[in-house]
Amino acid sequence: MAESRPRTVDLAGETIEYEVRHSSRATRSRLSVDTSGVTVVVPEGASVRPAALLRDHAEWVVEHARKAAARRERLPERRFEPGATFPFLGEPHEVVVERRSYSVVGDETLRLASHHVADTSVKRALETLYRRRARDRFERLADEYAAAMGVDYDRIEVRNQRTKWGSCSTSGTISLNWRLQLAPPEIGEYVVVHEVAHRRELNHSPAFWDLVGEHDPAYERHRAWLADNGLQLIFSEEDL
Structure with a gap:
């Protein structure tokens, strides 16, 4: 184009x-x-x-x-440099670049491996850390809720959809947006519940919402939070 x-x-x-x-x-x-x-x-x-x-x-x-x-x-201002602050599971974390084997999430810090930053950038190292933690968390939650609902799924894909927080294909692939790691934990968990529920009800019928509500009684509040605050989960201008 x-x-x-x-x-x-x-x-x-x-x-x-x-x-x-x-x-x-x-x-x-x-x-x-x-x-x-x-x-x-x-x-x-x-x-x-x-x-x-x-x-x-x-x-x-x-x-x-x-x-x-x-x-x-309303878009958040992002500075991709040491000392900047980014939300992780809804709480502010300071970016720290230091010599270490790999990047980790610490107590109120996002501790980036200096060699990764040197090879790429603070931005890329941050995204890699978010994505890695997102995959671990999404797979754990999906396994938990799939067992509770008596369904299965094929695999989890961690993506950066511009207009979607999650999706579920007819083949059983569940795609989830890694930027949900910026949101409070219950928000990302709601999206996982939502997509896993599609493995039983591939629609948005009353039966589907009953199933979602069974596993997330506050789903309406969580869905409203995403509608009202989704812009706060923008990571960079590339997400627009």
């Missing part, structure tokens, strides 16, 4: 910055407005006037651009 430099257009009295992306997979032109900005996606080779398309949907674009701007203000 080819990208263009940012452009501007006046819509409903506001100057909106936007980008045009040409896509070989797109079958028609479409507009996208999210925390990363306003984008006009155009099929490869199509003759489209992006500014005209934006003006045709001016009110919609401006309304969603304002909402996206408000969401951006």
